[in-house]
Amino acid sequence: MGAEALNNINLDMGGPWEAVLAVMLALMMFAVALGLKPAQFSFFKTDPKHYLAGVVAQIIGLPLLTLGLVYLLNPLPSLALGMILVACCPGGNISNIMSMFGRANTALSVSMTATSSLAAAFITPVSILFWLSLYPPTRELLTVINFDVIAFLLQTLFILALPIVLGMIVTRKAPLLAAKIKKPLAIGAVAMMTLMVIIGFYKYRELIPLTATLVIPLVVIHNACALALGYLSGLLTRADVPTRRALTFEVGIQNSALGFVILVTQLNGLGGAAVLVGMWGLWHLVGGWTMVGAFRFADKKQAIKKRRRIDV
Template identity: 45%
Template sequence: MMFSVALSLSVRDFALVRKEPLRVLGGVAVQLVGLPLLTLGLILLLSPPASVALGMLIVASCPGGNVSNLLTRIAGGNTAYSVTLTSISSVSAAILTPLSILFWSGLYAPADALVHALEVDPLPFFVQTAALLAVPLALGMALNAWKPVLSDRIGRVLAPLALACIALLVVVGIVQNWNIILITGALILPIVILHNSSAFALGWLSGRALGMEPARRRALTFEVGIQNAGLGLVILLSQFDGVGGAAAIIGMWSIWHLIGGSLLAGLFRLADSRTLGRNASERDT
């Protein structure tokens, strides 16, 4: 999955950092720090079980995904800005994702106790997770820089394969934890919807606070609200023994953020069509 993402990354994707450093770095900060901080606030407010809280924090610590670029385009947002934020979060994920998971989970006592009960050693966890992310990212970006035509051909095959792998991981996570989902579904689904809606709202409000025009606000909304939950499942299954409540949260998030994101993109398009209609009526008048 990470290799297929890296095949689409190039130095050009980071050019916007020099042109608009405040908006780019501000958007990155909202995504990498603001979302985990918001998530911790929701956890402290709701006091969910430790495994559910861990799942929420893992999702919030993951980078954005390419789906955010697609939804931004559909919603009439600034796609170049979206691609830049996705590129930065994807590259920085090798270091920041494992650090973020350990840091934020340590601030909620039940989740911290669960991590210790699972005997997760911080140093091996960091090294293994960083390698899991950094190696395919480096290889993919190197191939794209060295052989862009070959990279594009491989990417056309691997991109849908990666999506299929994500879908398979979601299905496996749900099937393995089906009993937990049935028992706690009334708890998990509202938490996922609230968490995801809050993430979208954070992106939109942060865009306004940073003085962005509507197109960039929409891009930031999707960058914060759409996370690479498939990567979260990989980390959970490989490093946290696939603990049930966390798997249920991440699996449900994987499905819901696509539904919520698509609905939001539709609302943006509807708002645009109504605005065009009003402008046309005013011109006719």
């Protein structure tokens, strides 16, 4: 299969499966809203500089960086679309776990994840359209697949925003019920979405070896740049070491599962984009845990130097 053929492949999961994916995504967003607490947004008051630096780096900085990368690397339009789509997604909850093991500012990480998850319901659809429109090949690709902008905005807002609003209402009116159903809903929705992604990859498994040489370098470079952007945002704002690490994970780890579902249900399941988003979902775990190891190694070296100074 030629490289250009990627632009013409669509992952057709079938109407019923796509409907299930949409429902699972809505349930996941509902569960996210059930877990939102005012305390998670306290950094807006207690440490606004670093909190806003992370939010801006994630919502504006990463898509802008990605736009620069696609202009520089000139990937296939479908691959460029996947890169931009991932960059527009909110941070993933796994970043909170990485922050904990990487001895980062975990409280800030949780706060930023909550913010990006809440903002995703309203910002992500518009952000995707805006950044895709700034790169001519992806703009043209949307025209080729007869992309309906209004339908995309309405459907995506319905799937993302309505569950968030309902979840916040339930949390306010029935906090005990919200606390009781939050975890089972989240686990069930994530498990089902993961299963759907696995099914999709298995159904189109022949695409993976054919596209690996095209996709893997893009994913590695993109993720490395995202992690570096997060760390740089901490340096520029003169953050302490734990805060710089938290910003690294928050900007470098994206909710690629959300991107995959949006791609399949709203963007005709473009083959190249789907493979790239799926690969990102695997690689950002490698990149993230590598950073955890690097941070812990740095701490160990620092501790050894400190002990030597004390002994002297």
